[in-house]
Amino acid sequence: MTQNHRATALIVLTLVAAALIMASAYMALAGAPDAAGLTEDNTYAQRIIYFHVPSAWLSMLAFGVTMVASIGYLATSKRGWDSLAMSSAELGLVFTLAATASGSIWAKPAWNVWWTWDPRLTTYTIMFLLFVAYFMLRSAMEDPARRARFAGVYAIFAFLSVPITFMSIRWWRTIHPVLIDPNEGFGLGPGMMAAFFLSLASFTVLYVVLLVHRYRLERMKEEVDDLKEQLGY
């Protein structure tokens, strides 16, 4: 019975994700060796890298999944693809916010500014705005088929604009050099590498688990809506 197999697999995966996250949290906060040559404050602050970078990576991954799912919807007109696109976009929104916020939090103890217009941080802010625009578009439309189509088209444009935006801000920056860059001095020692990759892996698993859960939720919601109006509510 594949239904039961799938349910079991999902529970197992969820538990694995939880375990991984706890493990990497421990490693990040205590297990990994201190970075060399930083001030007291910065030594602690540097640990945010185990959170910040995976979040950033995941927001990109989520956006990519949204774009691919959008293309899938436009090609097949199957609702499932749109639900996947939307679920991934939700997660992407959250991770982008996490990446931006953690980047800002890192900047404060490190360089005493809350914000820096460095290309990565700025691009993530734009990405956040793109996700927000995606959801605003969705909420401004009633017909589900059209909503899925429009959101899908927008997602494609939005995702493809990100690398170009990044390049443009990178070049803009070299002419007005910004002295503060949280991403410089990124050298990681061997002990730290292990913690870092553990973090990356556990975040990715977390993303997949959350995506599956969210997707299932969305599909169930659609089923309920369908049943409701079959019964004439």
Added chain:
Amino acid sequence: MNFWKAVFAIIRKDIRAELRTKDIFSSMFVFALLAVIVFNFSFELRVPDMKMVVPGIVWVAVTFAGTLGLNRAFVIEQDKGSLAGLLLAPVDRAAIYFGKMLGNLVFIFIVEIILLPLVMIFFNLSLLTWQHLLALFLGTYGFAAVGTVFSAIAVNTRAREVMLPILLFPVLLPVLVAGVKLTGALLDGEPLSELLNWIQLIVVYDLGFTVVAYLTFGFVVEE
């Protein structure tokens, strides 16, 4: 019907209709002019040399005015149902896209050409070189290419015109950055050969999104 013939027929029709009312055109131009004047007052007393902010002023004014123009172009089609007339004809959806897009491009570019001498007069700067016009054209093309698709989307939402800037501005950012950079550098006297990477950026943006628009416009206009 031949693809490009249809495109030009649509452009001709849009220009002819617009010449009669000058509706879109005049609102775009007046808005752009007002934007420039307002920005002038925003900056004048705190900036040592207005030359520093003129590129930004020009591009922001063009962006806002262009957004206005894009909205009007599609709202008019939508309200009279005339877009349906186009959709009923045996014309490739992509031809409709290019027709509307190039028509929008022509309108916005004409507004810019008229605006530039005024900017020159206000700020005592020379902006009418072919390099400036090239930069302006490339940027405006990107604006029209993406804006046409998004305004077709926006017109069909509950929020209508308000939706367009929300959708468009984040995606348009590279064009703005590159445009302001180019205009500023040209004003500072840099030769175009030094600025090739920016030109390349805008060209990649323009070409890339034209392709994407070509592929996706059909999904936007069909019900």
Added chain:
Amino acid sequence: MSESDTPMIEVRNLIKSFGSKHALRGVSLRVMPGESLVIFGPNGAGKSTLVRILSSLSRPTGGTVRIGGLDLARHADGIRRYLGVVSHAPLLYDSLTAEENLSFFAGLYGMQKPEERIKAMLQRVGLYGRRGDLVRTFSRGMVQRLAIARALLHDPEVLLLDEPDTGLDPQAAEMLHGLLSELSGRAAQAPSGSPAGAAIERPRTIVTVTHSIERGLAIADRIAILVNGRVAHDAPVGGMTAAEFRPRYDECCARPRGGGGR
């Protein structure tokens, strides 16, 4: 274009939903070549939605549409050439003259030397004298007349009309009725006052949605009644008069769900 026993328009189990709103719940219809189908029904029955789908402006949620033997979903571009559509939205450009509007559309339909045809159509609908005036200055009746000229300009095989007589003054309504009679093969000659060149030879396949029972029956070969997204009645007109039709219509509308067509 097709053999005599292949339907010109074939709709099978057509479903159209807008989210939770179901406009069409499984509509099946056939219209043979040269046949004139008139569709009646209360407001909200889905008649306009049906015409929109047939005219390729809207994509169905389910079911198939075949026109001239071709699947509309796959061959829409090729089929559009043979469709002429009149809806209650004029589909015309306000800021262009009547003549310019027709020229523009003639171009889009790939007509080579349309000037003669444009002139003939304008005369047929009685707008030749106003050909140089902006559509913005036209009355509702004149706009609709121009819309009809536009629909017929490229000599379409299939005509789709959605309440074409809305807002028409009696004279214009009479003209439209005469035109439709001709096109459905009823009147043998063109009405007086228009050049012989504008007479239309063979009967077209026509689908008309209307609220006007007398006029509808007069031009119909076949009648259908759409209620609540379903076909409640679909039969040849068989000489039925308006008086005979009314009770049947009321009966169909009164029932909570329509009969066949599922």
